[in-house]
Amino acid sequence: MMRDFFSPGRSTVMAQQAMMTTSHPLATSVGLKCLYDGGNAVDAAIAAAAILALAEPHMTSIGGDCFALVAPKGDTNIHAINGSGRAPSQLDPDALRRMYPDGVIPRHSPHAVTIPGAIDAWYLMHQKWGQARWESLLEPAIGYAKSGIPVHERVALDWSEDAENLNDKDGQRYYLNAGKPYQQGQNFAIPSLAEAFELIAAHGRDGFYNGPVAKDIISKLNDLGGYHRIEDFANIQAEFVTPIHTDYRQRTIWECPPNGQGITTLIMARLFERFDPANMAEADFIHLLAEISKQAYGLRDTFLADPDHARVSVDWLLSDAVIDKAADKINMASASAFAPSDFPTHPDTVYLSVVDQDGMAVSFIYSIFDGFGSGIASPEFGIILQSRGRAFRLDDAHPNVIKPNKRPFHTIIPGMLTHGDKLIGPFGVMGGQYQAVGQTAFLINHLDFGMTPQQALDAPRSFAIDGELQLEKGISKAVADNLASRGHNIVWNDSPIGGGQAIFRDLETGVLMAGSDPRKDGFAAGY
DSSP: OOOOTTSSOOOOEEESSOEEEOSSHHHHHHHHHHHHTTOOHHHHHHHHHHHHHHHSTTTOOTBSEEEEEEETTSBSOOEEEEEOOOOOTTOOHHHHHHHOTTSOOOTTSGGGOOOOOHHHHHHHHHHHHOOSOHHHHHHHHHHHHHHOEEOOHHHHHHHHHHGGGOOSHHHHHHHSBTTBOOOTTOEEOOHHHHHHHHHHHHHTTHHHHSSHHHHHHHHHHHHTTOOOOHHHHHHOOOEEEOOEEEEETTEEEEEOOTTBSHHHHHHHHHHHTTSOGGGSOHHHHHHHHHHHHHHHHHHHHHHOSOTTTOSSOHHHHTSHHHHHHHHTTOOTTSOOOOOOOOOOOOOEEEEEEEEOTTOOEEEEEEEEESTTTTSOBOTTTOOBBOOGGGGSBOOTTSTTBOOTTOOOOBOOOOEEEEETTEEEEEEEEESGGGHHHHHHHHHHHHHTTOOOHHHHHHSOOEEEETTEEEEOTTSOHHHHHHHHHTTOOEEEOSSOOOEEEEEEEOTTTOOEEEEEOTTSSOOEEEO
16 A cells, blocks of 8 residues: 655665664664674664663663564564563562552552563573674663663653652662753763673673672662562573464464463454454444454453463463354444453553564564653662562452462563465564554554555554543544444543554565554664
């Protein structure tokens, strides 16, 4: 589909050999240079991810978690990596229930901080597939941490909104500029974080999980009442896990398995197979997307948890019996009620995708859960710590109840698309809870509506959540009125919904086609 050149927008970026796309210009540039210098897709993903911890510190940190899908040979032999952390081994759930009788772990609490899993996942991926020197991947981040990185427009907007979450003195010291949020065009430098990266560059994963960095983090959390121990950091292990998948419109969608919510995208795809969105009016499609998401998220919130503690299987959740029952509840004429949910809202994540000249593809997502995570920073190195532990429930009857050494339910999900025995490419959508809806809408835009990856990311978004149907401004008032007449509680979003990146290969020509979400500062580039 050709774009309208009289309207503002971006063309799909095309290249024959390699492609890199991230949510920040400097991360894309660093990743692309890594490819030019002989690194592969895994190397480029790690180098770019390190930059994003500086370029978008409200969104991600080496004190957070990540998930990845990797197609090492550019085919359908896809590997999944779970880089999510666990609750401390000495954690006392009963003490937390007494401490938080409302059943909610506060974001600023040390108990919201699980053991960060990102660095161990990076190192695991590099040990398995990397071909550039490990140290070289962190050199750009070390340089930018010392000299500074300009604050871009969307980052500045988010920084101003998320700065109120920095009520920890070390968080304020490192991530506020004379007590105020960093503004567009200002230079953000954090030399102490460069020192942490230098230790990781020199010692691999042990540079983070054993020694000064781990001790800095643990000391801070223990002072605040956390249960974290050096053994928890030393023992954390990212894992290779078996990806899950389902078919949609003769394509196969691949996701990481639970404890991520990738299965929610697969449930939604299976539900959409029972309808014909390509021939629907806009209001009908938005209504159907909302109703399908209510059914899929209801299943998600009821059943998803660390797979070691789950009470139902992936196969059961994707079974015809479950999908048919959910589909029967959808009425095209009226909006249904939302299932009760106590899962916290959180919009803060970064996603990147890369394909190298040998066809290796990486889909990579990386998060600290909330804006500036817990708001807690380690005093010596300035590492912002995630708040992922507040995704746990305190209700002992819930499958996602907090327990020692348990991983919480995660919303961050990388995706891959294949056709037969051929890889089409990596894709992902950011935005916390929105991610499964965002991935589904992106895929339908591409597969049903014939949009390019860039157009599929550009398209106006909607999201049914917390009793509301949120709409972006690109959706007309007439469509909104139609939706309201069906019983939807319409809310016009003040800020864009999510973000995303994608790289798809045209299987006829072999050309790589990439899109980067205009709701963020980044871009796609290739050669």
